[in-house]
Amino acid sequence: MVLSPADKTNVKGTWAKVGNHGAEFGAEALERMFTSFPSTKTYFSHFDLGHGSAQIKGHGKKVADALTKAVGHIDNLPDALSELSDLHAHELRVDPVNFKLLSHCLLVTLALHLPADFTPSVHASLDKFLASVSTVLTSKYR
Amino acid sequence: MVHFTAEEKAAITGLWGKVNVEEAGGEALGRLLVVYPWTQRFFDNFGNLSSPSAIMGNPKVKAHGKKVLTSFGDAVKNMDNLKGTFAKLSELHCDKLHVDPENFRLLGNVMVIILASHFGREFTPELQAAWQKLVAGVATALAHKYH
Numbered sequence: 001m002v003l004s005p006a007d008k009t010n011v012k013g014t015w016a017k018v019g020n021h022g023a024e025f026g027a028e029a030l031e032r033m034f035t036s037f038p039s040t041k042t043y044f045s046h047f048d049l050g051h052g053s054a055q056i057k058g059h060g061k062k063v064a065d066a067l068t069k070a071v072g073h074i075d076n077l078p079d080a081l082s083e084l085s086d087l088h089a090h091e092l093r094v095d096p097v098n099f100k101l102l103s104h105c106l107l108v109t110l111a112l113h114l115p116a117d118f119t120p121s122v123h124a125s126l127d128k129f130l131a132s133v134s135t136v137l138t139s140k141y142r
Numbered sequence: 143m144v145h146f147t148a149e150e151k152a153a154i155t156g157l158w159g160k161v162n163v164e165e166a167g168g169e170a171l172g173r174l175l176v177v178y179p180w181t182q183r184f185f186d187n188f189g190n191l192s193s194p195s196a197i198m199g200n201p202k203v204k205a206h207g208k209k210v211l212t213s214f215g216d217a218v219k220n221m222d223n224l225k226g227t228f229a230k231l232s233e234l235h236c237d238k239l240h241v242d243p244e245n246f247r248l249l250g251n252v253m254v255i256i257l258a259s260h261f262g263r264e265f266t267p268e269l270q271a272a273w274q275k276l277v278a279g280v281a282t283a284l285a286h287k288y289h
Contacts, residue, residue, distance in 0.1 A: 028267075031267050032267045032270055032271075035267040035268060035270065035271045036267070036270055036271040036274040037274070104251055104254075104255075107255055108254060108255055108258045108265075108270060109258075111255045111256075111258045111259040112258040112259065112261075112262055112263070112265060113262075115259040115260070115262065118259055119194075120172060120173050120176040120177070120194045120197070120198055121176065121194045123173060123176070123177055123255070124176050124177040124194070127177050
């Protein structure tokens with residue numbers, strides 16, 4: 001799967017609209033994922049997962065900052081995400097199926113907050129982008 | 143078998159009552175075909191699917207989307223018996239239509255995204271969770287008679 005120039009434009013455009021709501025959207029996506037897909041909570045037994053949890057907010061910011069970096073280096077995701085890729089492979093070892101669940105909840109969050117911008121084409125580009133990020137993050141698993 | 147609490151049923155039914163099934167159906171099927179282009183394999187006779195705008199404006203896509211979502215309404219009315227409700231449709235999708243059940247999961251998630259974009263903050267995490275259960279239940283029910 002390759003991101004076309006149009007995909008990259010769509011992703012950058014959407015992320016610009018996210019502006020400084022990245023941390024908030026990241027936290028919301030995580031909360032939605034924990035609520036809809038309870039098995040994902042198994043990776044966060046050390047967190048307070050209640051609504052409004054400071055740990056979820058903090059983690060949402062981490063996720064958003066990583067995506068911001070990815071958007072900024074969209075032409076070379078493997079390089080930009082190399083450390084995160086190592087982290088997920090050797091320390092976190094999150095089963096690959098969970099990246100689809102978080103990606104879906106990120107799309108839900110973006111569609112909810114930016115409905116006018118979330119056209120079918122933008123939806124497709126974002127889905128491809130998140131799938132590409134997920135592939136890079138699981139690329140060193142074995 | 144998937145089980146819904148009284149609260150989940152009320153929340154799902156409440157939201158469904160506000161959905162324009164015709165519009166949402168066309169949008170759901172259209173987005174499926176745009177975001178996951180390989181799903182177009184089932185619709186060779188639908189005419190022009192050459193671009194997102196062609197797909198979203200295609201009258202056959204809209205009509206079929208409406209059909210699909212109207213059928214989904216049966217799920218909302220029969221949350222305690224999804225397998226029974228969709229038994230015949232399951233046989234049809236396996237024996238005649240030859241649709242990989244993964245496509246039901248893809249469409250279900252597209253529907254959830256559309257609900258989010260239409261209802262905004264009303265589509266709370268809890269409401270999303272109830273709908274995720276429903277679309278997963280429908281996907282499972284539609285795959286149940288596969289052999």
